[in-house]
Amino acid sequence: MAPVPILSVQVHHKRGGPSIQHINFLRAIDPGRFAMHVLVVQSHEMQEQYDQVAASVITMPHMPTIPRSKSPLSIARYYAQTRTMARQIAQVARDIDARIVHSFSEAFPAPLLAAQQLHLPSMVHILGMSIFQPPWVGKIWTRYFLNRAARIVGCQQLIADEVQRTGVAPEKIQVIYNCIDPGAVRERAQTDRPRELSDDGLKVGMVAEMDRRKGHLNFVTAAAHVIRQLPGVTFYCMGDTSGNDLYFSEIRAKIAEHDLSDRVHLVGRVDNMGAWIRAMDVYCIPSLSEALSVAGLEAMALERPIVATRVGGNPEAVIDGHNGLICAPADPKDLADKLLTVLDNEPLRTQFGRNGRKRADELFSVERNAQKLQSVFEELNS
Numbered sequence: 001m002a003p004v005p006i007l008s009v010q011v012h013h014k015r016g017g018p019s020i021q022h023i024n025f026l027r028a029i030d031p032g033r034f035a036m037h038v039l040v041v042q043s044h045e046m047q048e049q050y051d052q053v054a055a056s057v058i059t060m061p062h063m064p065t066i067p068r069s070k071s072p073l074s075i076a077r078y079y080a081q082t083r084t085m086a087r088q089i090a091q092v093a094r095d096i097d098a099r100i101v102h103s104f105s106e107a108f109p110a111p112l113l114a115a116q117q118l119h120l121p122s123m124v125h126i127l128g129m130s131i132f133q134p135p136w137v138g139k140i141w142t143r144y145f146l147n148r149a150a151r152i153v154g155c156q157q158l159i160a161d162e163v164q165r166t167g168v169a170p171e172k173i174q175v176i177y178n179c180i181d182p183g184a185v186r187e188r189a190q191t192d193r194p195r196e197l198s199d200d201g202l203k204v205g206m207v208a209e210m211d212r213r214k215g216h217l218n219f220v221t222a223a224a225h226v227i228r229q230l231p232g233v234t235f236y237c238m239g240d241t242s243g244n245d246l247y248f249s250e251i252r253a254k255i256a257e258h259d260l261s262d263r264v265h266l267v268g269r270v271d272n273m274g275a276w277i278r279a280m281d282v283y284c285i286p287s288l289s290e291a292l293s294v295a296g297l298e299a300m301a302l303e304r305p306i307v308a309t310r311v312g313g314n315p316e317a318v319i320d321g322h323n324g325l326i327c328a329p330a331d332p333k334d335l336a337d338k339l340l341t342v343l344d345n346e347p348l349r350t351q352f353g354r355n356g357r358k359r360a361d362e363l364f365s366v367e368r369n370a371q372k373l374q375s376v377f378e379e380l381n382s
Contacts (some may be wrong), residue, residue: 001356003035003382005055007098011063011108013041015269016209016239018127018149019154020046020217021178022104024054026368028136028181032111032369034377037096038088051265058092064129065107066141075140086113100380102148106131121150121380128161128291128310130213137178140164152375156292156313167170178292178313179369182301182361185240196267201232202343205280207273207295208245208287215286215309218332222286224258226337230343235264238276261370276303282342282348288329290314304351307338317364323356348377 008026023046026036035055040047042059050057053265064081067074089111093101101115106126113121124146132138144165146152152168154160155178164170197203204223208214216237223235241248248266255264270276273295277283284301285308292313299306300317304356306324308314320326342349362368 003031003033003055004099004377005096006100006102006377007037007039007089007093007096007110007111008054008062008102009039010050011041011065011103011105013044014209014243016240017178018105019044021294021336023049023053024179024181024366025370025373026050028366029374029377031055031079034374036311037098039092048180048214051379056096058096059109060065060092063108063110064107065105077143081106082083083113085353089114090117093120093320093331099138099185102227102377106141106235109141109238111355112145112148116148120187122148123151123153123376123380124149125153125155126163127155129159129162129289132162135373138162138166142168149242150254150380153373153376154314158312158316159291160237165238166329167213173203173373176369176376177316177364178294178296178297179364179366180294180301181366182364183275183330188272189278190209191275193271193279194272194276197276201234202230202281203234203236203279204284204285204307204339204343205236205238206284208279209238209240209302210242210247212244212247213289213329214288215288216247217254218288218330218335219262219286220251220254220258220264222284222335223260223341224331226339226343227231227263229340234262235260236267236276236280237265238267238273241266241268249369274298274302280304282307282339283316284339285309285318286335286336287311287314287329292317297360297364300356300364303321303357305342305349305352306356307335307342309335317359318356319359323359 037056037304038054039058101122103111103124153176160173160175169218283297283304306318308318309329310326311329318324327334327338
């Protein structure tokens with residue numbers, strides 16, 4: 001029997017969590033059962049990786065996401081634009097004889113409209129919480145877009161709960177975690193220590209692009225609190241520094257304000273993120289909003305103790321007192337206190353790291369979660 005063709009749409013165009021997650025799933029899906037045809041934006045930063053895991057890669061010049069502006073006029077304009085995009089996606093689906101349309105983002109509803117035009121089952125992967133705020137936007141989005149999907153997958157339980165609160169039938173909702181290949185993560189991280197790292201003292205790291213929701217400013221302020229008590233600690237922010245010059249300038253100003261230029265480093269994008277994470281003594285997720293951090297899961301697989309804020313999927317990944325500590329969001333002092341607790345206790349760091357590795361291997365492995373995704377495809381194709 002020939003594999004079932006599926007059109008899987010990825011709207012995010014950068015090298016980052018959503019694309020990495022999408023590729024992880026594609027790599028694990030059985031190609032003998034499903035032919036995963038991927039639609040991405042032209043000049044996607046990870047197109048080479050998509051070419052390696054997809055049955056085919058189709059590109060479109062532009063796939064606009066839901067606007068951050070919450071004005072009714074802005075949303076109405078976007079709805080009209082989405083219908084045009086849906087007709088284009090429907091043609092792509094016809095060309096590959098797709099049997100299922102899979103949208104790997106809640107921020108781009110056109111694939112759901114395309115599937116409805118073709119009378120095909122569709123599934124949407126929800127990777128974030130921002131679409132539900134303010135609540136009236138979440139209700140409109142659910143009524144006009146989300147309810148068209150045959151299945152809704154949330155990458156953590158809070159998302160599934162929020163979807164149900166907006167009026168979606170619970171039988172349509174399933175949790176499939178963001179996931180990693182723990183063995184591959186550890187293998188890639190087994191490289192020489194990054195030369196840019198200092199040789200002395202404890203190290204705390206975070207990974208995020210220039211997005212205010214990721215909490216860089218609180219990370220820097222917490223660093224100032226920590227360094228007053230443990231002067232030898234160094235802090236590293238890894239991740240792309242382009243795309244938001246204003247926010248980047250604010251972070252640099254905050255570092256200067258606390259006179260931390262020799263203690264807080266904005267590393268930027270690195271070739272082997274795993275090697276950098278592995279070199280940290282504590283991994284930090286200071287987010288103000290977070291779905292389920294892929295870099296955080298990688299840190300767990302690499303036996304790094306975690307300090308994370310109590311937002312989104314962080315408490316699902318990090319069990320307070322088991323593989324890390326949870327702190328209040330937007331509270332740099334509490335973040336600093338939790339970091340000091342872990343930094344000042346090497347046996348605790350070791351135990352948290354071991355527990356985190358076990359949790360990553362058992363709950364967040366790509367093998368386990370891709371099997372769940374494949375089961376949803378089986379149901380939709382039956």
